[in-house]
Amino acid sequence: MKKMLLGCAFVVATTVSMRADAALDLAKYEIAFDEQFDSLSVSPWGPGTRWIAHTPWNGDFGDAKFVNPREGFPFTTKDGILRIEARRNESGKWESGLLASVDRAGNGFSQKYGYFEVRAKFPAGKGLWPAFWLIGIDRSTHTSEIDVVEHYGHAPERYTASVHVWDRKEPKKSSTVHKRVSVKAGSLYEDFHTYGVLIDEQWTRFFFDRQEVWRNPTPEQHRQPMYVLVNLGLGAGWPLDEAPHSAEMLVDYVRVWRAKP
Template identity: 35%
Template structure:
């Protein structure tokens, strides 16, 4: 998310220059699976979550990629658990805005859902080296699925608790930054949901953002999506538009998905976890579906 990248060191400039030699692929990879076809009723196999099968912005669009999380373990054809983007300190830790280190055991599939767990068991990490107070679940479709434009949506329930910072976001396949599309970035300590776009060039980054206060993301299952067209982004909650931005700052390069359950480390935005925060907790996702605009 955008706030993650504000703590970069000067050395990031060299990383971005190196990333410039990598080209983005606009054609998405596709992994059809008979067992992962979206439900005709829009309910999970193990109980109701989001109530309707197809959100209005997705109607009539071809499904290009999805995961219904019906297996017993993470589908490694679709996902990896290692970070691969500018601004991270290593493959399992982003930067000092985070209090959490990504570990594979915090990525759990059960009852037809993905559970990205955050926990307060300190871990000694190796990538990068250090001791971290909290752990998180992290998955990314980098190198496995990416496309330009389309409608991207999850059905999810977010955790409540001071200092929790789970999110659904998109970043470029070519390892550049910005841009970044924050579809649903939850600051549980405020509590408030952030959606928006980081654009421009480092360090002159433009932020187009909308904040929605309230605890609704934690009290039930909701759909969070973005319809991405040339020059326009429209964000949706439960199939209803909540925020639209237009202009040349809207990216055209291919992007991929990140889902993670991090914790916030700084004093602002609700502050870090404290004794009131319940651990372990999880960011639960029933499905992710990505459609291609015609």
């Protein structure tokens, strides 16, 4: 995520346009994980639930605390749609929600390679920071991260996709590459869109509405099972003085495909 970029050895930021000639083909893949949010299986830390409500390493980020789920907040489901709500609490502090597909012991869903996708509608507002991202199970020497989508509310005409390798022993050796993907201004708030990443041994390919928008060579550290996170963050280094009093990120589904045998 953006706050971790400090101290990285290699950063690339480029604006790219959608490529209409690179549609996604899933003919050789099958569903491995299908969360349609007809209900929500979540607990603060597990075990025994499909999701936990924190990063497995217990690391908050941004300017909103990711809280334990309680009745009506920060998660609700209705008609197959998950609502992740961010709002200020009675003391004026921001609270919001995050879902991760493995617990602290690594129990849950993770997968090496394949296609990972979310269908979501983002809230409008400066300071808001919705995201769908992946983390590698093995964090012994490096943290492997793929940000399929991060949207910063001050820039309604784009979102960011990133590939990170965080060196846990020598942070200065960390590397990150990211692309700013152009969209019609405000379109991410007007309707649902799909954001996906197809990972194999050689390439990590990013898709918007099933059209390829960027590809990057798959780092060696990313050749491992990765788990899913989805959240509504705030801040990311951007001011919150114009943020709305409350906001909802809507998620239709999270799905993962694996290669057919």
